[in-house]
Amino acid sequence: MSKVAEAEGYGKLEEPHYETKAAVAKRTKCIFIICYLLVTLGFAVVFMSLCWGRRGxxxxxxxxxxxxPDPPPHDQVAKVARYIVHTSDWGSIATFSMAPMIEGFPFANILSLSDGPIxxxxxxxYMYLTPMDLTSHDLQNDSRASLSMTEAQSxxxxxxxxxxxxxxxxxxxxTGHIVKVEEGSAExxxxxxxxFSRHPEMSEWPQGHEWFFAKMSINHIYVLDYFGGAAVVDVKEYFEAEPF
Incomplete structure (x- = not known):
């Protein structure tokens, strides 16, 4: 090798370079943080995609x-009525009170409801009642009742x-009458x-409370789903409509 080449550094072997433990630890930590952020970002993207993809x-x-699904158009009032009844898990029922202090006054109570499985x-x-409840006491004397349900529960x-x-x-x-469902019947x-399919907890309620199944026999239906006042829905038209 010429002196010129030697002077310029050709032919020389460099000393091996070793990372310190601190440098290795720092690099490993950075890789871990980057991987963690990428995994977290991936989960976030998947979650947001599922949320955005779910309609209704x-x-x-x-x-x-x-x-x-989303509610029907507001001008299809019979369909709106069926939609609210089917998607509601509970409602407010008003009866004529038999309680001594408020006898004859309207008495409102919350009941879990279902018009069928999903x-x-x-x-x-349909409702699940016990004779121990104040509403049942009222209905034994006067079966007339009003039942309210709202989209606000969704x-x-x-x-x-x-x-x-x-x-x-x-x-x-x-509005209508609350009627006890015949025991042992298909209904x-x-x-x-x-x-029970929509309120699983009911199956565990105390049997000693003498629970029974009842339903609302419908006489009149009012729907308020837009400006201009409540609309009267014909009962026959109501039962002919579909909720979705």
Whole structure:
């Protein structure tokens, strides 16, 4: 090798370079942080895709959550009525009180309801009652009742910034008579499946309370789902409509 080449450094062997433990640890930590961020970002993308891809509304009742399609157009009032009844897990029932201090006054109570399993809609609100309840006491004397249900129990009104009292947050008012479902009948078996499938906790309620199945025999239906006042829905038209 020439002196010139040697002077310019050709032919020389470089000393091996070793990383310190601190440098290795720092590089490993950086790789771990980058991998963690990538995995977290991946999960976030998947979660957001699922949320954005899921359309409709959901109703949560206890530990039970059900997803439903969006409501029908407001001008299809019979369809709106069937939609609210089928997607509602509970409602407010008003009876004529028999309690000594408020006898004769309207008495409102909350009841868990179902007009059928998720895949079946009958339009008939079924309920699970006990003679120990004040509402049952009232109904034994006078079977007339009013039943109210609202879209406010789903997340539809919340997502659209509708107040529960706004006409855009649709509600239904049904009046009629509460009738006990015949024991041992096919309808009782249906009512049990309708309620227990959507309210699983009911199957564990104390049997000593003498629970029984009942339904609303509908006489009149009012729907408020837009401005301009409540619409009267013909009962025959109501039962001919579909909720979706």
């Amino acid at each position: 509304v959901h109703v949560a009742s206890g530990a039970h959550k059900t997803y439903w 895949e079946v809609s009958t339009g008939i609100p 997340d539809y009104c919340h997502k659209n910034n509708y107040d529960p009292e706004s006409p855009l947050c649709a509600r239904i008012l049904i 009782e078996a249906f009512a049990k499946n309708a309620l």
